[in-house]
Amino acid sequence: MWSWPYTFEILPxxxxxxxxxxxxxxxxxxxxxxxxxxxxxxxxAIPALAWPISAIVELIRSTPLLIxxxxxxxxxxxxxxxLDAFAAGVLALGLHYGAYCSEVYRAGLEGxxxxxxxxxxxxxxxxxxxFKDIIIPQAIPPLVPALGNYLVALFKxxxxxxxxxxxxxxxxxxxxxxxxxxxxxxMTLVGLFFLVMSLASSALIRTVERVLxxxxxx
Amino acid sequence: MGIRSLVLILALTVAVIAFLAxxxxxxxxxxxxxxxxxxxxxxxVLGCVLxxxxxxxxxxxxxxxxxxxxxxxxxxVEIFRGTSALVQLFWLFFVLPQFGxxxxxxxxxxxxxxxxxxxxxxxxxxxAILAxxxxxxxxxxxxxxTRGQALRRIVLPQAFVGMIPPxxxxxxxxxxxxxxxxxxxxxxLAFKAQQLNQTTMKTVPIFTLVLLMYLAMSxxxxxxxxxxxxxxxxxxxxxxxx
Numbered sequence: 001m002w003s004w005p006y007t008f009e010i011l012p013x014x015x016x017x018x019x020x021x022x023x024x025x026x027x028x029x030x031x032x033x034x035x036x037x038x039x040x041x042x043x044x045a046i047p048a049l050a051w052p053i054s055a056i057v058e059l060i061r062s063t064p065l066l067i068x069x070x071x072x073x074x075x076x077x078x079x080x081x082x083l084d085a086f087a088a089g090v091l092a093l094g095l096h097y098g099a100y101c102s103e104v105y106r107a108g109l110e111g112x113x114x115x116x117x118x119x120x121x122x123x124x125x126x127x128x129x130x131f132k133d134i135i136i137p138q139a140i141p142p143l144v145p146a147l148g149n150y151l152v153a154l155f156k157x158x159x160x161x162x163x164x165x166x167x168x169x170x171x172x173x174x175x176x177x178x179x180x181x182x183x184x185x186x187m188t189l190v191g192l193f194f195l196v197m198s199l200a201s202s203a204l205i206r207t208v209e210r211v212l213x214x215x216x217x218x
Numbered sequence: 219m220g221i222r223s224l225v226l227i228l229a230l231t232v233a234v235i236a237f238l239a240x241x242x243x244x245x246x247x248x249x250x251x252x253x254x255x256x257x258x259x260x261x262x263v264l265g266c267v268l269x270x271x272x273x274x275x276x277x278x279x280x281x282x283x284x285x286x287x288x289x290x291x292x293x294x295v296e297i298f299r300g301t302s303a304l305v306q307l308f309w310l311f312f313v314l315p316q317f318g319x320x321x322x323x324x325x326x327x328x329x330x331x332x333x334x335x336x337x338x339x340x341x342x343x344x345x346a347i348l349a350x351x352x353x354x355x356x357x358x359x360x361x362x363x364t365r366g367q368a369l370r371r372i373v374l375p376q377a378f379v380g381m382i383p384p385x386x387x388x389x390x391x392x393x394x395x396x397x398x399x400x401x402x403x404x405x406x407l408a409f410k411a412q413q414l415n416q417t418t419m420k421t422v423p424i425f426t427l428v429l430l431m432y433l434a435m436s437x438x439x440x441x442x443x444x445x446x447x448x449x450x451x452x453x454x455x456x457x458x459x460x
Contacts (some may be wrong), residue, residue, distance in 0.1 A: 062433055062437070063429045064432060067408055070411065184316050191306070197294070
């Protein structure tokens with residue numbers, strides 16, 4: 001059932017595809033982390049925007065990522081913006097998880113003690129300085145584990161990019177399978193890759209959480 | 219958000235879909251998309267039932283099972299939480315036939331999504347059972363109950379209330395994951411959307427309708443779970459107040 005020569009033959013091909021998967025994960029999460037912070041800050045800083053932003057976040061969070069990927073991939077060209085599959089996929093991942101991350105940031109920002117705001121006002125700091133130097137440095141470190149969990153979740157969603165023919169791990173495995181009619185090895189290797197990476201990163205997140213707890217939450 | 223405003227938003231969403239259905243640019247897409255939505259709902263409901271069953275089984279096996287059952291349950295949870303839902307669906311769909319086990323795409327969909335969400339649910343159930351105060355277990359011991367009786371009559375009913383909100387989130391996750399089954403040849407809502415998109419290239423109206431339909435479905439889940447939580451916690455709150 002399991003052919004080792006075939007396994008070793010496809011391993012380099014899959015390894016190259018794994019790099020694309022990791023690249024998409026990191027780029028997507030970069031967008032998500034920045035976008036989430038911007039949404040969360042806007043929501044608190046400009047009360048008029050709070051309702052529309054929470055509506056958009058809810059809409060993004062309650063509809064499937066696959067549909068959003070299709071939407072970006074097919075809709076943008078009709079506005080004259082042609083994105084290649086990889087860019088559209090990464091953007092969709094970033095938007096989807098940006099919505100999730102904004103909720104994490106919001107919880108963190110609201111978790112900063114009111115007195116910190118009042119003290120900053122007493123010290124005559126501008127709102128921007130207060131945010132940059134007082135609130136953000138206190139709000140972000142406790143959020144790192146939660147953000148890390150979303151990084152892992154985003155990583156596990158990257159196979160969806162195969163639906164718009166991005167040559168990431170899943171798409172490569174599917175192509176290998178359809179060329180040789182042997183799906184067992186490529187699919188199992190892909191599964192193992194995700195399993196190992198997720199287990200390793202959850203262990204890493206737990207370590208980071210312990211370190212952060214020691215340093216910030218004494 | 220309160221349950222009233224959620225119902226209001228749901229009503230608004232349905233009204234927008236109904237309004238769009240009367241516009242000529244959208245009307246031709248509504249019926250085929252609704253046909254797809256029916257399959258989506260079927261898969262989601264069956265998947266949820268399987269997920270709840272698997273979660274309870276795996277949680278109880280992890281907490282109280284003999285060691286083979288415990289290791290099996292831990293392995294199940296780690297494998298299904300550690301890999302992507304799409305990888306699992308493809309594995310069930312493409313690899314199992316090579317071992318002589320060919321399943322219908324519909325079965326693969328329900329099995330794959332149910333097992334995937336069940337693994338996440340197992341952690342929810344485990345956490346909720348552990349959150350039941352120790353004194354409850356000691357009381358069942360004092361009343362000479364067997365462990366099965368204690369679980370069934372005392373612990374699980376109390377754990378149930380705490381489980382409802384996280385299960386609501388998981389059901390929404392499952393509903394959203396049903397879009398993946400379009401990639402294993404099932405004609406669900408996502409599949410219909412793509413099919414219509416390829417034949418008509420009217421991307422904006424099609425995907426707007428699809429997003430609104432998914433939104434309506436997940437609002438139904440949120441409202442249902444809120445109502446369930448409200449009902450289930452009624453007795454508990456009163457008992458604690460006394």
